Amino acid sequence: MRHRVPLIMLLGPLLVAGCTTDPTDPEATPSAPTATPSPTAPAVDYTVWQAGRSTPVADKVYPARGTDALDVLHYDLELDWAPSTKTLTGTATLRIRPVENAPSLVLDFMPYQVDGVTVDGSPAPGAVAREKLTVTAPVVADQPVTLVVKYHGSPKTTPMPSQRKDVEALGLTVTKEGGLWTMQEPFGALTWYPANDQPSDEALYDIRVTVPAGWSAIASGTPAGQSGTTFTYRSTDPVATYLTTLAVGKYQKLTATGPRGIPLTYWYRKGVDDKLVPYLKKSPQYLTWLEKKFGPYPFPSGGVVVVDSASGMETQQMITMGGKIENTRARRDRWGSDVVHEYAHQWFGNSVTPTTWTDLWLNEGWASYAQDLYTQETLKLSDASLDRYLSAADAALRKKLGPPGKPDPKRFAEGNVYLCSEAMLHEIHKQLGDKAFFALARAWVQEQRNTQQDRASFIAFVNKQTGRDFTKLIDTWLDSKTTPKKITVA
Ligand SMILES: [Zn+2]
Numbered sequence: 001m002r003h004r005v006p007l008i009m010l011l012g013p014l015l016v017a018g019c020t021t022d023p024t025d026p027e028a029t030p031s032a033p034t035a036t037p038s039p040t041a042p043a044v045d046y047t048v049w050q051a052g053r054s055t056p057v058a059d060k061v062y063p064a065r066g067t068d069a070l071d072v073l074h075y076d077l078e079l080d081w082a083p084s085t086k087t088l089t090g091t092a093t094l095r096i097r098p099v100e101n102a103p104s105l106v107l108d109f110m111p112y113q114v115d116g117v118t119v120d121g122s123p124a125p126g127a128v129a130r131e132k133l134t135v136t137a138p139v140v141a142d143q144p145v146t147l148v149v150k151y152h153g154s155p156k157t158t159p160m161p162s163q164r165k166d167v168e169a170l171g172l173t174v175t176k177e178g179g180l181w182t183m184q185e186p187f188g189a190l191t192w193y194p195a196n197d198q199p200s201d202e203a204l205y206d207i208r209v210t211v212p213a214g215w216s217a218i219a220s221g222t223p224a225g226q227s228g229t230t231f232t233y234r235s236t237d238p239v240a241t242y243l244t245t246l247a248v249g250k251y252q253k254l255t256a257t258g259p260r261g262i263p264l265t266y267w268y269r270k271g272v273d274d275k276l277v278p279y280l281k282k283s284p285q286y287l288t289w290l291e292k293k294f295g296p297y298p299f300p301s302g303g304v305v306v307v308d309s310a311s312g313m314e315t316q317q318m319i320t321m322g323g324k325i326e327n328t329r330a331r332r333d334r335w336g337s338d339v340v341h342e343y344a345h346q347w348f349g350n351s352v353t354p355t356t357w358t359d360l361w362l363n364e365g366w367a368s369y370a371q372d373l374y375t376q377e378t379l380k381l382s383d384a385s386l387d388r389y390l391s392a393a394d395a396a397l398r399k400k401l402g403p404p405g406k407p408d409p410k411r412f413a414e415g416n417v418y419l420c421s422e423a424m425l426h427e428i429h430k431q432l433g434d435k436a437f438f439a440l441a442r443a444w445v446q447e448q449r450n451t452q453q454d455r456a457s458f459i460a461f462v463n464k465q466t467g468r469d470f471t472k473l474i475d476t477w478l479d480s481k482t483t484p485k486k487i488t489v490a
Contacts, residue, residue, distance in 0.1 A: 001167075001183075001185050001311065001312065001313055001314070001364070001413050002166075002311055002312035002313070002322075002338045002341060002342070003338070003341055003364065003367070003368045003371065003415075003418045003419075004164070004166065004415055004418070005393070005415065005419070006334070006337050006338070006341065006368065006371050006372055006375065007371070007372040007375045007376065007381070007386065007389055008333060008334050008337040008372075008375045008379075009334060010389055011375075011379065011381075044095070044144070044146055046073065046095060046097070046144040049073035049074040049095050049203075049204055050073075051204060051236070051237070051238060051450070052072070052073035052074050052095075052202065052203040052204040052238055053071060053073060053097065054071050054200060054201045054202050054203070054238070054452070055071070055200070055452075056068045056069075056070070056071050056099065056196065056198070056200045056201040057200045057355060057356060059198045059199070059200070059356045059357055060356050060357070060358050061186070061356065061357035061358055061407060061409050062161070062186060062187060062198065062357060062409060065108060065186070065187045065190075065197050065198050066108060066187075066195075066196045066197050066198025066200070066201060066241075067106055067107075067196055067198075068099065068200075069098070069099050069100055069102055069106070070096050070097065070098050070099055070102075070105060070106075070107075070139075070196060070201075071096070071097040071098075071099055071196075071201055072094050072095070072096050072097075072195070072196050072201055072203045073095040073096065073097055073144065073203055073204065074094070074095040074203055074204045074205070074206070075092065075093075075094055075193065075195070075203055075204075075205050075206075075207075076092070076093040076094075076095075076205075076206045077090060077091075077092050077093075077193050077205070077206070077207045077208070078090065078091040078092075078093075078208050079192070079193075079207070079208065079209045079210070079217075079246070080209070080210045080211075081180060081209065081210070081211050081215075081217070081248050082212070083177075083178030083179065083211075083212060083215065083248075084178065084212075086154050086155075086174050086178065087152055087153065087154060088112070088152065088153065088154070088155055088172070088180075088192065089151075089152040090112075090149075090150070090151050090152070090192070090193060091148065091149070091150050092147075092148070092149045092151070092193045092194050093146065093147070093148050094107075094146070094147045094148075094149075094194065095144060095145075095146055096139075096144060096145050096146075096147055097142060097144045098139040098140060098141055098142070098143065098144075098145065099141060099142075100141050101138075101139065101140050101141050102138070102139050103136065103138050104134050104135055104136045104137060104138075104139075105119070105134075105135045105137060105139060105145075105147060106132055106133070106134050106135075107132070107133045107135075107190075107194040107195060107196060107197075108131055108132060108133075108187065108189070108190035108194070108195050108196065108197035109128055109131065109132065109133035109149075109190050109193075109194040109195070110128070110131060110155070110156055110158070110171070110190055110191045110192075111128045111129075111131075111153070111156075112128070112151040112152060112153035113151060113152050113153045114126050114127075114128060114133070114149065114150070114151050115150040115151055115152060116148075116149075116150040117135055117147070117148065117149050117150075118146075118147075118148045119135060119137040119139075119145055119146070119147055119148075120145050120146055121146070124136060124137040126149065131158065131190055133149065133194050135147060135149075147194075149194050154174070155171070155172035155173070155174055155180070155191055155192060156171070156191065157169035157170055157171040157172070157173055157188070157191060158170050158171050158187070158188060158190070158191060160412065161186070161409055161410055161411075161412045162410075162411060162412045162413060162414075163410070163411055163414075164411075164412075164413065164414065166310055166311060167183075167310075167311055167413075168183060168309060168310065168311060170183065170184050170185075170187065170188035170191070171183075171184055171188035171189075171190070171191025171192070172188075172191040172192040172246065173308075173309070175249070175308050177249070177250075179215075179247070179248050179249035179250070179308070180246060180247060180248040180249070181245075181246075181247045181248075181249075181305075181307035181308060181309060181320065182245055182246055182247070182320070183309055183311050183313050183320065183322075184241070184242050184244070184245075184313075185242040185313060185412075185413070186199075186242055186357050186360075186412055186413075187241070187242060188242070189241035189242065189244055190241075192246060195241045196241065197241045197242075198241070198356075199240045199241075199242060199353055199354060199355065199356065199357065199452070200355050200356060200452060201240075201241070202238035202239055202240050202353060202450075202452070203238060203239065203241075204235055204236060204237075204238060204239070205220070205221055205233070205234070205235040205239055205244065206221075206224075206232070206233075206234050206235075207219040207220070207221060207232070207233045207234075207244075207246070208230055208231070208232045208233075209230065209231050209246065209248065210228075210229055210230040210231075211229050211231070211248050212229060213229055214250060215229065215248060215249065215250055215251075216231065216248070216249065216250070216251040216253065216267065217231040217246070217247070217248050218231070218233075218245070218246070218247045218248075218251065218267050218305045218318060219231070219233040219244070219245060219246050219247075219318065220233065220235060220239060220243060220244045220245045220246075220315045220316045220317055220318050221233035221234050221235035221239070221316070221317055221318070222234050222235070222236070222299075222300050222301045222317060223263075223265060223301065233318075235316065235317070236300070237298070237299055237300075237316075237351070237449075237450055238450050239316045239350075240316075240350075240353050243314065243315050243316040243349075243350055244315065244316070245305070245313070245315035245318055245320045247267070247305045247307050247320065249269060249307075250269065251267045251268065251269060251305075252267070252268055252269070252270045253265060253266070253267055254266040254267075254268075254277070254280070254281075256281065256283060256284060257284065258283060258284045258287045258288075258297065258302060259284065259287050259288045259291050259297065260291075260296065260297075262287065262297055262300070262301060262302055263300075263301045263302075264283050264284070264287075264301070264302050264303050265301070265302075265303035265318070266280040266281070266283070266303055266304050266305075266306075267303070267304070267305040267306065268280065268305075268306045268323075269306065269323070272306075272323065273306045273323045275327070275332060276306060276321075276323055276332065276335060279332065279335060279336035279339055280304050280306075280339070282336060282339070283302070283303070283304065283339070283343070286339060286340045286343050286374070287302065287343060289340075289374055289377075289378075290340075290343055290344055290347065290370065290374075293370065293373070293438055293441065293442075294344075294347045294348075294370070294438075294441055294442055294445055294446075295347075295442040295445060295446045296446070297346060297347075298346060298347060298350070298351035298445070298449055298450075299316065299317045299346060299350075299351070300317075301317050302317055302318070302319075302343070302346065303317070303318050303319070304318070304319045304320075304321050304339060304342075305318055305319070305320055305321070306321050306322075306323040307320055307321070307322055307323065308322070308323065308324060309322030309323075309324060310322045310324040310325070312335075312338045312339075312341070312342055313342065314341075314342040314343075314345030314346065314349055314350060314367070316346070316350045317346075319339065319342040319343065321335070321338070321339060321342065337371055337374070337375055338371075340370065340371050340374045340375075341367050341368065341370070341371040342367075344366065344367040344370035344371060345363060345367045347366075347445045348362070348363055348366035348367050348370070348445065349362070349363035349364075349366075349367065351445055351448075351449050351450060352444065352445050352448050352449070352451060352452075352453055353451075353452045353453070354452065354453065354454060355452040355453065355454045356454070357407065357412075358405075358406070358407065358454070358455075359453070359454050359455055359458075360407060360412075360413065360417050361404045361405065361407075361417050361420075361421035361478065362421075362453065362454075362455075362458060364413070364417050364418040364421065364422075365404070365417075365418065365420075365421025365422045365424065365425050366422075366425065366441075368418045368419065368421075368422040369422045369425045369426065372386065372389075372390075372422065386426070387426075390419065390422065390423040390426050391423065391483065393415070393419040393420075393423070394419060394420050394423040394483045395482070395483050397414075397415045397416040397419055397420055398416060398420055398480070398481055398482055398483060399481075399482070400415075400416075401414045401415065401416040402416060402481060403416065403420065403477075403478060403479050403480055403481060404416045404417045404420040404421045404424075404477075404478055405455065405475075405478030405479050406479070420477070421477070421478070423477070423483075424473075424474065424477035424478070427473065427477065428440075428462070428470065428473070428474075431473075431488070431489055432466060436466060439465070440462060440465050440466060443461075443465055444458075444461060444465075448461075455474070455478065458474070459471050459474050459475075462474065468489045468490065469489065470489050472487055472489075473487040473489055
């Protein structure tokens with residue numbers, strides 16, 4: 001998710017003051033704003049979705065969301081959006097590996113009208129209550145089943161567990177023109193399809209969306225064709241539910257080519273987002289810079305869809321950028337910087353995903369650091385100005401919000417998770433020097449593509465890669481209530 005106060009926000013004071021005064025307190029800066037499958041079930045070769053296999057764990061921050069009892073391998077979503085009646089009609093086909101024997105399948109889902117449920121082709125009772133769909137059908141550990149849920153209704157959002165002023169309710173949001181967009185970190189996929197809505201259960205996706213003539217449907221994944229007014233997207237790399245997106249509107253489409261021929265698609269609203277188009281067109285430049293630092297972009301395609309939101313989200317292979325910003329050059333430049341942040345997440349967060357929300361710092365620390373290094377390099381800012389920005393921000397944010405390693409469930413994605421962990425990476429960078437630091441960063445993402453990681457695995461990786469023991473430094477930076485004193489790693 002977009003970061004409230006990236007380095008570029010402080011450029012005014014830094015440049016005017018010639019880097020001689022203390023940087024603005026980042027928080028004071030006005031934020032820009034048990035049974036067997038039915039004998040009638042057709043034989044299904046579940047191995048084709050093997051890449052969607054995960055080891056789900058109960059989330060420690062949001063234990064009510066998602067489950068560790070099942071592992072969704074693949075979601076096939078066939079959706080139809082009717083703007084005039086604001087009705088979403090869907091057929092969701094989930095290929096599920098039960099982790100344990102159980103009397104039912106339980107998924108996260110909003111109260112749509114459920115029009116029919118089958119398990120392995122046999123009708124099964126399905127009931128939705130308190131954002132959970134319970135399908136009564138006994139399942140056996142490691143014997144995959146096919147769940148089909150047909151549903152329709154008007155999308156409704158779910159509250160965001162945050163006190164940030166720049167975030168909105170979570171999930172599929174209907175615009176006044178009858179379009180759709182979604183921001184759904186840390187959860188909210190449940191507002192448009194039945195999901196195991198937590199980060200440890202990644203899966204493959206096929207999404208087909210039918211809209212009326214003149215409208216376009218955009219989703220996460222690789223564009224896989226358009227037939228009439230049905231738009232198809234396919235994810236062959238595993239995706240966490242919070243990284244899926246869906247947008248519907250009267251969009252203009254632009255295509256471009258990124259480094260190494262990566263196909264890019266930009267979707268914007270003519271007459272609304274025109275001034276943001278130059279920043280969309282900088283995508284190849286952003287990606288080229290990111291590849292130089294972190295190695296090859298990890299997916300087969302990319303792009304950005306601009307939506308009627310004030311937020312920004314790194315949704316996989318198709319970034320969702322809110323276009324609701326002040327109409328100033330400074331604000332647009334900051335928007336472009338946020339696009340770099342969301343692209344950086346394709347490496348940090350999307351390809352290598354934190355197992356639970358406890359380690360959101362693993363996403364935001366890296367993405368924020370990449371964003372600020374880009375700003376520093378392209379605008380030729382001094383190392384001293386980056387140092388001053390990070391140390392002032394770290395001190396202020398630890399004081400206000402505590403350390404980044406144990407996030408408060410009621411305050412999702414606060415500044416400490418971004419900047420205090422960024423300051424830690426900056427400290428590791430200074431101790432290792434450029435060559436060893438970027439070798440570490442590249443190895444972290446390139447050697448662990450499509451995996452899930454946590455603090456312990458990060459520390460182990462850093463120590464192995466560098467041959468030095470960073471355990472104390474990392475633990476201290478993640479847990480200390482004040483900025484850590486210098487810890488020199490020999
Ligand atoms: Zn982010």
